[in-house]
Amino acid sequence: MSKPVCAVIGVCPGNGVSITKKFSDEGYAVAICSRNIEFLNKTSKKINNTHSFQYDATDLNAPEKVFSEITDQIGSIEVLVYNAGAGQFANIDNTTVESFQNAWEVNTRGLFTAVKAVIPNMRKNGKGNIVVIGATASLRGNVGTVPFASAKAAQRSLAQSLGKTLGPENIHVSYVIVDGVIGLDTTKKHMPDKQDDFFMDPDDIAESVFFLTRQPKSAWTFELDLRPFGEKW
């Protein structure tokens, strides 16, 4: 029997790779999607049952096109993880209208177009899972988060609308508030004074993302937060 299919949009070092690994380990065929095809191909060699698809979240035609390729090649998408994120950390003075718009196109409009393209098959199958990776910035705007926070707030609102609409159709939409710094070589180098405990292990984030897709349907979570145990919040 063929494996169920999980598509991860926004696969780059960190959450995207860890989520891919987790779903692969749990028996999924994983369609890994991002702009960087070289990184996808490298990742695909390291993780079993993964398939690379170049995907630009700001391209209005990408979802229809890529999702139909995925369906043809590995099967109908059962789980969609929307991990595409972008957004300068900048204040009102340092933010250009281009970067403000780009953050919204990647985080919010990209989710909108991906969902529009994925739900027809989920509806046909009578089930599905859409997990959106958000951030603390989804909850409030601060001085230095003008493009990112505004886009994430728009994304979260959209996810709420989707959850309320698609839940009764047996499509589970959930939103993950990641509240902490992911522990990558780059972030660790950038914050040399922080201990390992300070950082979030993306493999740990992936555990909760996967769990959301396994919740029995009489008790679904829409939103959960994730933060390292020592985080001040």
Added chain:
Amino acid sequence: MSKPVCAVIGVCPGNGVSITKKFSDEGYAVAICSRNIEFLNKTSKKINNTHSFQYDATDLNAPEKVFSEITDQIGSIEVLVYNAGAGQFANIDNTTVESFQNAWEVNTRGLFTAVKAVIPNMRKNGKGNIVVIGATASLRGNVGTVPFASAKAAQRSLAQSLGKTLGPENIHVSYVIVDGVIGLDTTKKHMPDKQDDFFMDPDDIAESVFFLTRQPKSAWTFELDLRPFGEKW
């Protein structure tokens, strides 16, 4: 001595006109801005001390251009009321990417560009007021509010960033959550079974908008909600 200047973006029947009237009554010269120059000119004839400026909130060049005209003709803007709003009430299936984007351009990007253009003069003057008109949809997404709610959430997040940034520069940013249906001929005709009590009087909304610009600076409000006394919430 010349009158202080208030610019109202998004003047159409309802809040925009009532806010204009209130600031005019309180001694301001009011720059009324919207796409519909005919409506502006008609309004301008009815309310003293108003000046019409054609303004398309989705036009990236409008703020710089129009605000410099306002400055030249009537003076430096002291109060900016951002009342531009748009957004179909539609669910995920009925929302096109164009209408989703348009809602964001009017509500969110339009606020971004207007604020970028207005703050240099406010900073020069060492003071200013920016009041943004939001809605209950700013707080959460529902089934039938996909474009509107997502854009309003993005707008509110941006307003939060602005408030935190500009407050210490003596520029007061505030956000008004309007939770109710404005009583206009159109809305009343559309809801013939509702009593007058059900509707919000836009003149009453204008009272609180004006009050926000008068709060003493040791006790500024960022956000307040407004709803009719009988509203279920």
Added chain:
Amino acid sequence: MSKPVCAVIGVCPGNGVSITKKFSDEGYAVAICSRNIEFLNKTSKKINNTHSFQYDATDLNAPEKVFSEITDQIGSIEVLVYNAGAGQFANIDNTTVESFQNAWEVNTRGLFTAVKAVIPNMRKNGKGNIVVIGATASLRGNVGTVPFASAKAAQRSLAQSLGKTLGPENIHVSYVIVDGVIGLDTTKKHMPDKQDDFFMDPDDIAESVFFLTRQPKSAWTFELDLRPFGEKW
């Protein structure tokens, strides 16, 4: 004609006195209520049209008893300002069950009993205003705010229930989130490195409290926040 009556529960240096002064200036007879009768009598000598009533917010019988005295002596209460507050700033280890309970009795149960006692007359008069003074701690619990934050959250929830219940009866309930340090001799002495700008002037808070009681009923505010312009939030 007799003056309208405002009762302020919790009159001590700061908000209570400033709110009293504001309502007195605006033509109200003000019933000032607190445990400290000496302070009330001193205050009463300084502010016109004020009347002292000893009142312990934790005493279950105080509201019925005192409000009927107020009604007899100066008239039916039109505006009730609930400013009683208490609550150690302490973490879970430093908080005794007694101080945890006391914070709740003053902030929450005291509001409950006061409202139960004041609404019969407001209903009879067909109108009324209840303004509750909250704090940032009403919105979230932190490490060092165990008794205070928990009590304030309970108080805010109760105020929400009251607002939804009493609004349609033309009784306006509102909740003020005070987010800053009140500038008193004691607080200024305690924070000698802070500039005057850092502190909230209680007279400025009183302006917004009074405004809430004047909002026209088609556009009532339930909640607003107040903070000094330079506050980080």
Added chain:
Amino acid sequence: MSKPVCAVIGVCPGNGVSITKKFSDEGYAVAICSRNIEFLNKTSKKINNTHSFQYDATDLNAPEKVFSEITDQIGSIEVLVYNAGAGQFANIDNTTVESFQNAWEVNTRGLFTAVKAVIPNMRKNGKGNIVVIGATASLRGNVGTVPFASAKAAQRSLAQSLGKTLGPENIHVSYVIVDGVIGLDTTKKHMPDKQDDFFMDPDDIAESVFFLTRQPKSAWTFELDLRPFGEKW
């Protein structure tokens, strides 16, 4: 080797029993605590590895006393689930001060005293889990939820303080917003027109409660919501 110990406060038909069953299935010895010793003893016969302890959440001495019995008889508590709940659904007019206080004593003060009694051993062991069962009413007060919502809001605020305090000590505090009606014989009989899909299966709730105690510590959840897929929210 002895089994790890989970204590469940508030074991009655529904969540309490299902959580007990789940932890028993996963290899825990479960201390089941409630006022109703007969029900506990009946439950204890049906579920393996359970031990009954009579426990009144409003009794200030219960936690110290019962937790030391648990420690002596089955071992040090590793997981505490606080499921004690009470609170009439009543509006301001129908709520007596006694029922208002009782709701707070069970939901809020009972959590406070239980946590004070359980943390010394958790600290000694360098780890622990505290899961608190909340409700939608924790988030807002409505007309008919005066005692319940106010108490739940106070409980949630306390849980937030606890999470921020105890996280860095490797004690994971989490809060579960149960947003739906539990499917019990009593609730189903009470709502005969609702389909089975309408109700939450308490076994499904228990899955998420258990998962919270298994999250790896670089990515802990403080709060998650749970609702049936068809719920309007």
